Amino acid sequence: MHRSGTSSLAGLFAAGGLWVGNISQRHNHMERSDVNRINDLILSRFGGTWKRPPRTVDCTRVRRGRIRRALRPYARHPYWVIKDPRFLFTLDAWLPHAGAYRLVGTFRHPLAVARSLRARDDLPLEQGIALWTRYNHKLVALHRRHPFPLICFDASGDDYLDRFRSLCASLDIPCDEEAAARHYAPHLISHDGEGANGLPEETTALHAYLVEHA
Numbered sequence: 278m279h280r281s282g283t284s285s286l287a288g289l290f291a292a293g294g295l296w297v298g299n300i301s302q303r304h305n306h307m308e309r310s311d312v313n314r315i316n317d318l319i320l321s322r323f324g325g326t327w328k329r330p331p332r333t334v335d336c337t338r339v340r341r342g343r344i345r346r347a348l349r350p351y352a353r354h355p356y357w358v359i360k361d362p363r364f365l366f367t368l369d370a371w372l373p374h375a376g377a378y379r380l381v382g383t384f385r386h387p388l389a390v391a392r393s394l395r396a397r398d399d400l401p402l403e404q405g406i407a408l409w410t411r412y413n414h415k416l417v418a419l420h421r422r423h424p425f426p427l428i429c430f431d432a433s434g435d436d437y438l439d440r441f442r443s444l445c446a447s448l449d450i451p452c453d454e455e456a457a458a459r460h461y462a463p464h465l466i467s468h469d470g471e472g473a474n475g476l477p478e479e480t481t482a483l484h485a486y487l488v489e490h491a
Contacts, residue, residue, distance in 0.1 A: 278362055278365075278384065278385070278390060278408070278409055278412035278413055278416070279327065279362045279390070279394070279408075279412075280385065280389075280390045280393040280394055280397070281362070281383055281384050281385040281390055281430055282383045282384075282385055282428070282430025283306075283307075283360050283361075283362055283383055284306045284307045284308075284360075285383075285430065285461065285462075286360070286381070286383045286428065286430075286441075287307035287308075287358050287360040288307050288460050289441050289457050289460055289461065290358040290450075291307065291358065291460075292453060292456040292457050292459070292460040293445065293450070293451050293452045293453045293456060293457060294356060294451045294453060295356045295357055295358045295450065295451075296351070296354040296356065296357040296358070297309075297357070297358055297359070298350065298351075298357075298359070299350075307358075307360060308360060308361050309347070309359070311343075311347050312347055312359065312361050313361060313363070315343050315344060315347060315367075316361055316363035316364065316366075316367045317363070318343075319334060319336075319339055319363075319366075319367045319370060320334070320363060320366060320367070322338075322339075323335070325366075327362070327363055328398075328400075328408065330366050330408075330411055330412070331366070334366050334367060334369075334370075336367065336368075336369035336370035339367075339370040341370065341373075341374065344370060344371055344374055345374050348371070348374050348375060348376075351375075351376075352376060356450055356451065362412065365412050365415040365416055365419070366415060368419070379425065379448055380419070380423075380425040381425060381426050381427075381428070381444065381448070382416050382419075382420060382425060382426070382427045382428070382487075383427070383428050383429075383430055384413060384416065384427065384428075384429060384430065384484075384487045384491070385429070385430040385431055386431050386484065387405075387406050387409040387410070387413075387476060387480050387484055388402075388406070388476070389431065390405060390406075390409045391403075391404075391405030391406045391408075391409060392405070393405075394408070406476065406477065406480060409480065410477065410479055410480045410483060413480075413483045413484070413487065414479070414483060416487070417483050417486050417487065420490065424490070426444050426447055426448065427487060427490055427491045428440050428441065428444055428491060429487070429488065429491045437461065438454075438457060438458060438461055440491075441457060441461075442454065442457075
């Protein structure tokens with residue numbers, strides 16, 4: 278889900294030596310614009326946007342030429358990372374062309390995400406929580422199909438970095454601990470889940486699942 282530590286996690290991987298593609302230094306989301314455009318086109322084709330994801334995305338009807346071209350540069354690198362929260366809805370269109378891959382998920386408390394979306398995009402809290410629920414319903418369903426590592430962005434400071442080191446070890450990929458520590462910026466995290474009362478039952482259950490399996 279957006280605002281759930283995806284940029285932080287991708288940046289930590291990049292600091293450790295994983296290739297992230299040709300991304301502008303001014304672009305702090307660690308996302309390639311061509312990948313964003315492809316995913317936006319897929320969502321649009323099925324009547325949605327990142328703010329209002331479509332109910333269904335039939336990835337068998339997605340034209341794959343642009344996807345193959347976007348992934349081609351990664352084949353030249355032994356370790357790489359590609360991220361976009363929209364992948365939760367479009368992933369099945371990409372995976373057949375990704376070669377060898379490992380999935381990683383990151384999550385954050387739903388109220389912290391909703392507060393961050395309100396500050397950045399002026400979304401009402403209720404809409405932010407509903408959006409968190411849509412995305413993380415997809416994350417949990419994907420995790421149940423074939424489990425992969427999950428990391429919680431609510432962990433702070435050294436605890437988060439310790440979890441990141443463990444994550445790298447489980448994936449058997451490089452981890453430059455000094456570079457990771459320099460990259461990680463906990464002072465930029467300005468929203469939390471304090472005072473989370475009365476969340477929808479589905480939201481609470483999804484969050485509990487993610488915490489249990491992180």
